[in-house]
Every structure is written in structure tokens, then in C-alpha cells.
Amino acid sequence: MGDFLDKDILLEMKNIHKSFPGVYALNAVDFKLRAGEVHALIGENGAGKSTLIKVLGGIYPADQGEIFINGKKVEIKGVKSAQDNGISIIHQELVLVPHMTVAENIFLGREPGRGKFVDQSKMHDDAQELLDAHGMKIHARTLVGKLTIAQQQMVEIVKAISYRSKILVMDEPTSSLSEKEVRFLFKTMRALAEKGVGIIYISHKMSELEEVCNRVTVMRDGLRNSCFRVKPPMSL
Ligand SMILES: Nc1ncnc2c1ncn2[C@@H]1O[C@H](COP(=O)(O)OP(=O)(O)O)[C@@H](O)[C@H]1O
Ligand SMILES: [Mg+2]
The missing domain is CATH 3.40.50.300 (P-loop containing nucleotide triphosphate hydrolases)
Structure with missing residues (x-):
């Protein structure tokens, strides 16, 4: 070009x-x-x-x-x-876990806390901060299964962003x-x-x-x- x-x-x-x-x-x-x-x-x-x-x-x-x-x-x-x-890929098929919260999905496998103990309030606060910063009107404690497809896609995007x-x-x-x-x-x-x-x-x-x-x-x-x-x- x-x-x-x-x-x-x-x-x-x-x-x-x-x-x-x-x-x-x-x-x-x-x-x-x-x-x-x-x-x-x-x-x-x-x-x-x-x-x-x-x-x-x-x-x-x-x-x-x-x-x-x-x-x-x-x-x-x-x-x-x-x-x-x-590299982050949002596939056509959504891969979030429906019975987990938005925050749990975003931080799946890298939850804040020590050992087995996940710092739930930090995790949800961090997730909410990310959602708010991107103008997404989604609550971090909502179960993913209750979101619309579009909202689930937004959660996937926030998750991708959180990996920088x-x-x-x-x-x-x-x-x-x-x-x-x-x-x-x-x-x-x-x-x-x-x-x-x-x-x-x-x-x-x-x-x-x-x-x-x-x-x-x-x-x-x-x-x-x-x-x-x-x-x-x-x-x-
Ligand atoms: N896992 C697979 N096994 C066998 N053939 C595949 C597989 N994935 C894709 N293909 C074939 O490779 C070609 C390209 O497919 P794909 O990359 O899915 O195209 P697009 O996303 O542009 O529709 C197609 O002929 C498809 O059938
Ligand atoms: Mg395709």
C-alpha cells in the first residue's frame, strides 16, 4: 500500500x-x-x-x-x-460461563486473593471499574446467564481489554x-x-x-x- x-x-x-x-x-x-x-x-x-x-x-x-x-x-x-x-479472540460462539457472575467470568483463572481464597470484593470492584470505564451499563455481580447476547459480548470485550x-x-x-x-x-x-x-x-x-x-x-x-x-x- x-x-x-x-x-x-x-x-x-x-x-x-x-x-x-x-x-x-x-x-x-x-x-x-x-x-x-x-x-x-x-x-x-x-x-x-x-x-x-x-x-x-x-x-x-x-x-x-x-x-x-x-x-x-x-x-x-x-x-x-x-x-x-x-492476542484476544472473541469467537462467534460465546464461551462465558452462564452460572458465574460477570466479574468471575472476567477474572476466571486469575482471581485476586491468596491461595484458595478469592478476594471476592476486590474482584467485583475491579470488574465494575473496568465496566464503568468503558461505559458499559452492566453490574459485575450479575450472573452472565441473565445478560443479553450483546451484553455478553461486551463482557468478552472487557475481559479482552483486562488482558491488555x-x-x-x-x-x-x-x-x-x-x-x-x-x-x-x-x-x-x-x-x-x-x-x-x-x-x-x-x-x-x-x-x-x-x-x-x-x-x-x-x-x-x-x-x-x-x-x-x-x-x-x-x-x-
Ligand atoms: N476443523 C476443520 N476440519 C476440516 N475442514 C475445516 C475445518 N475448519 C475449516 N475447514 C474447512 O476449511 C475451509 C475454510 O473454512 P473457514 O476458515 O471456516 O472459512 P470462513 O470462516 O471464511 O467461512 C472450508 O472449506 C472449511 O470447510
Ligand atoms: Mg467463519
């Missing part, structure tokens, strides 16, 4: 190959994400979008290819390793949201991008792209077809 400096490249996936029995899901895919941009990844069903993201998130190992974060080569060996590299992720991926997040919820999600995405987070936004709704995205990559049959700019990132 030549219209951004290399230093802004947060993530580079190079020559990624992945096949499943009988299917060449990714065939030499290159993908670059800049800090502060919302980058749409679009393409028909079966194009390879989710597979590319699963390689990034440590769910599938690539057959071949390299991944660089801030110019440094990284080995993503699994989900935890992706998280340690600042630099790379946030959303796989078709708006498919079950109302118009108003979509507005709020987009506002949250823009605010994160302004803070320098790079967001990969998977969608097949063309109408959304111009509104929220800086750049679009189109995938087709496991190949990256084209990449074009919609508008410059706000923070650069």
Missing part, C-alpha cells in the same frame, strides 16, 4: 498455509494489521477467515508460515501462548445484535482503536465496513485476494 510506515505494523502473518484432509483452507496467506486500525476480514463462507484467526489464536498450528508481532517473530503454541502475545490485549479479533460479532447494540459495539471498537489496539473485524455485511473499518482484506478460497483502505486510522 505504501501509505503507512512499517513501524505501525503491529501484526504480520506471512505465507500462512493450513490444510485439512481434502481442503486447502489457507494457501500462502499474508495479512498485516496496524496499531490503531479496525481491519475488516471479509469473504464468502469457507474462504478461510476463521481458520486464519484460529491460527493466530493458537487453536490450530499452521502447516507453514511465520507470525511477527511488532516486528519480532513469535511462535504461537496454543491459546495461552496467543494470550501471552497480547494489543490485538483484538471479533468473528462476526453483530450477527445477533440489535441496531442499537451494534452502534455501541462500534463505538467501543473505535475507542479501543484510538488507544492503539489493532482490531480484526470479521464480517460479511458490506454495509458495516465503511462505517467502522479503516481497511478491508478480502479472502477467497484460502487466498488473500486484495487489501484496500477505507479511511485512515484516527490515531495515526
